[in-house]
Amino acid sequence: MSIGxxxxxxxxxxxxxxxxxxxxxxxxxxKFGHDRPLHYGQVYSTMSRLLKNGLVEVDxxxxxGGPERKRYAITEAGITDVDRWLATPEKPEPYLQSTLYTKVxxxxxxxxxxxxxxxxxxxxxxxxxxxxxxxxxxxDLADQLICDHALFHLEADLRWLELTAARLDKxxxxxxx
Numbered sequence: 001m002s003i004g005x006x007x008x009x010x011x012x013x014x015x016x017x018x019x020x021x022x023x024x025x026x027x028x029x030x031k032f033g034h035d036r037p038l039h040y041g042q043v044y045s046t047m048s049r050l051l052k053n054g055l056v057e058v059d060x061x062x063x064x065g066g067p068e069r070k071r072y073a074i075t076e077a078g079i080t081d082v083d084r085w086l087a088t089p090e091k092p093e094p095y096l097q098s099t100l101y102t103k104v105x106x107x108x109x110x111x112x113x114x115x116x117x118x119x120x121x122x123x124x125x126x127x128x129x130x131x132x133x134x135x136x137x138x139x140d141l142a143d144q145l146i147c148d149h150a151l152f153h154l155e156a157d158l159r160w161l162e163l164t165a166a167r168l169d170k171x172x173x174x175x176x177x
Contacts, residue, residue: 003053006038007046008085011055014074015082018059021047021070034143047072055081100157104164108172118165125154125161 003011006028013019013027021043029037047070050056055078060071074082100121107114129151136147164171 003046003049003055003081006042007050007055008082010043010046011050011074011078011082012086014056014072015079018071018073021072024072031142034146050078054078100161104171105175108168108175114168114172115165118161118168122158122161125158129154 009028009032010024013024013031019027021040024047025038025040025043028043047056051058051072055075056072057075058070059073062069062071103117104114106112107117132147132151132154136144136151139147
């Protein structure tokens with residue numbers, strides 16, 4: 001049974017007490033969805049799956065002017081599942097076959113200027129880093145941590161871009177074989 005990080009996050013939000021789907025969406029967006037807020041449909045389909053798997057239960061139903069509003073509560077099985085998820089390390093993403101690498105090699109294979117591709121990408125990375133640095137400067141602690149994570153990845157990409165640019169002649173010879 002895989003409920004994904006959104007399901008686990010919603011479960012974790014329920015640990016503070018029962019909530020309606022609308023309240024869960026609002027809490028998720030406030031804490032985690034700055035760049036990608038959840039769609040209501042995603043919340044309700046996830047809650048349905050959690051309910052089916054016994055990780056949440058309906059704590060109450062309120063009739064209103066529109067459809068019935070279900071209030072969800074986490075079960076003991078849900079708490080155990082969140083504990084397990086939090087204790088499981090995430091698999092590092094090694095980027096072993098990145099699109100950027102593919103573009104550089106393809107440019108070399110087709111006798112295009114791979115250095116231009118690297119320069120263009122470097123400019124785009126630097127632009128993104130300026131935007132993130134500005135957001136970090138203006139943001140709260142959560143924004144600062146999110147931006148730091150992205151900035152560190154962009155810095156690693158920049159190191160790769162520089163290293164690749166320095167090795168373009170050797171790479172051209174290697175792919176020409």
